[in-house]
Amino acid sequence: MLACLPELPFEPHDYQVQTAKRVLRDMDCRALIADEVGLGKTIEAGLIIKEMIATGQAKKVLILTPASLVQQWWSELNEKFGLNFWVSRKGPWAWSGNFVIGSLDKAKREEHSTLILENKYDLVVIDEAHKLKNRKTGNWTFVSKLNTSGLVLLTATPLHNKLEEVYNLVCLLKPELFPDYTSFLNHYQLNPKSLISEMREKLQDVMIRNLTRELGVKNISRKVSLIPVDTTELDKQIYAKIKLYPGTFLSLLLRKEFCSSYSALYDTLQKKGDTEILALLEECDISAKLKNLEMILRNHKGKILVFTEYIQTQHYIARYLMMHNIRFILFNGKLGRNQKEWVKHLFEKRDIPVMICTDSGSQGLNFQYCDVIVNFDLPWNPMKVEQRIGRIDRIGQKSSNVYIYNFIMKDTIEEKIFSVLGEKITLFNECIGELDKILVDNEAELYSMMSKM
Numbered sequence: 001m002l003a004c005l006p007e008l009p010f011e012p013h014d015y016q017v018q019t020a021k022r023v024l025r026d027m028d029c030r031a032l033i034a035d036e037v038g039l040g041k042t043i044e045a046g047l048i049i050k051e052m053i054a055t056g057q058a059k060k061v062l063i064l065t066p067a068s069l070v071q072q073w074w075s076e077l078n079e080k081f082g083l084n085f086w087v088s089r090k091g092p093w094a095w096s097g098n099f100v101i102g103s104l105d106k107a108k109r110e111e112h113s114t115l116i117l118e119n120k121y122d123l124v125v126i127d128e129a130h131k132l133k134n135r136k137t138g139n140w141t142f143v144s145k146l147n148t149s150g151l152v153l154l155t156a157t158p159l160h161n162k163l164e165e166v167y168n169l170v171c172l173l174k175p176e177l178f179p180d181y182t183s184f185l186n187h188y189q190l191n192p193k194s195l196i197s198e199m200r201e202k203l204q205d206v207m208i209r210n211l212t213r214e215l216g217v218k219n220i221s222r223k224v225s226l227i228p229v230d231t232t233e234l235d236k237q238i239y240a241k242i243k244l245y246p247g248t249f250l251s252l253l254l255r256k257e258f259c260s261s262y263s264a265l266y267d268t269l270q271k272k273g274d275t276e277i278l279a280l281l282e283e284c285d286i287s288a289k290l291k292n293l294e295m296i297l298r299n300h301k302g303k304i305l306v307f308t309e310y311i312q313t314q315h316y317i318a319r320y321l322m323m324h325n326i327r328f329i330l331f332n333g334k335l336g337r338n339q340k341e342w343v344k345h346l347f348e349k350r351d352i353p354v355m356i357c358t359d360s361g362s363q364g365l366n367f368q369y370c371d372v373i374v375n376f377d378l379p380w381n382p383m384k385v386e387q388r389i390g391r392i393d394r395i396g397q398k399s400s401n402v403y404i405y406n407f408i409m410k411d412t413i414e415e416k417i418f419s420v421l422g423e424k425i426t427l428f429n430e431c432i433g434e435l436d437k438i439l440v441d442n443e444a445e446l447y448s449m450m451s452k453m
Contacts, residue, residue, distance in 0.1 A: 004050040015210050020047035029150030030173045035210040037156040038394025042076055045125050050081045058122035060098045065127040067103035074101055108142035121148035129153035133165035157383035159428050177202050196430050209433050220397050224404045224437045229288045238280050255413040260377040263316035289407050290320045304372040306356045307388050314356050327352050333360035368396035372403045382421045385438045
């Protein structure tokens, strides 16, 4: 039993209490909590913090999150744990308090990091810790220099693209678990299968991953539909021309933009001054993706999240919905903190059935009152898709089913993206553990489709 439990105004789930106990008693408070999305990693971190403060183990605690989640963290700690953390919003002096929450992006800036790195912390908690997966970034370098006894990393998606990312996270917690970086890479290149097995075994010492299906705390079933989208003859003509663009990266970018929307491609080609393809784009009819989207919106009566990687596509969808008298609201990274809070409030409380989001809406935000997600375009990273789904597939969801629709344009790079996503999901399953459905409704269907691409 945790000493802090009688003081709480709510009753946490047993697995959340057990997770906190394992981190505190078995892992020396240096752990990666990698629960599936929606299981309450914030609650588990709150229990750890509250217990350490209640038992006198922590007198100085730092919490680092994405900027968009700072206020959400402050509210949850205050309301559920009676902890009043100082929110660092302005100058570097704000980091001098004993209990501080702030954004990682701000903390790593030199004028702020200088003061932070002078402090000795009893506990540092970092949310959305997959932002530390690359050791060559300022995020990883800054966190590696923190002077702290306890370090708790929170992310449902510790592995995005390659095994090296998990290694980088573990090195922040317990570098002694693995050999040096060069040896790790050499070993992986020579023995990929054995290293995956070794990695999974060693992660048991530092990682906790609670799964929905094992806990039975969410009675929610994912209904995942892959929606193949036909291309017109004009589409094929445009696509063939952009494939000929010099430079691998530029060609990939143009093809991805084309699959997302004519508007996203138009914006880039306009900057390039490509009048020939621009003229062809102006002849294009309404995208088949929009017609599929409208059908989904008409068939579902609740609130719906539509995700795209491109702001131009966001506006493209918005214009179509406006023409068809479908109410919507936009959420993207260009909104300020207060604007985002206001948009979330309007979406929840007003008669607005659709929120069109870029990926700034896919991390840490809670939309349990929605039960449908449409992925208008797919990213290369399956964990981005999982993060999107996690906005609705979480504790508090009232519906027994959540519906995920993935659009994929036939005979385009989106088929390649689908295949790559499948390969990355396989790696995640082998190293970290099972991932719930995100691309199709069953695994056999996934592998069958991958083999045809």
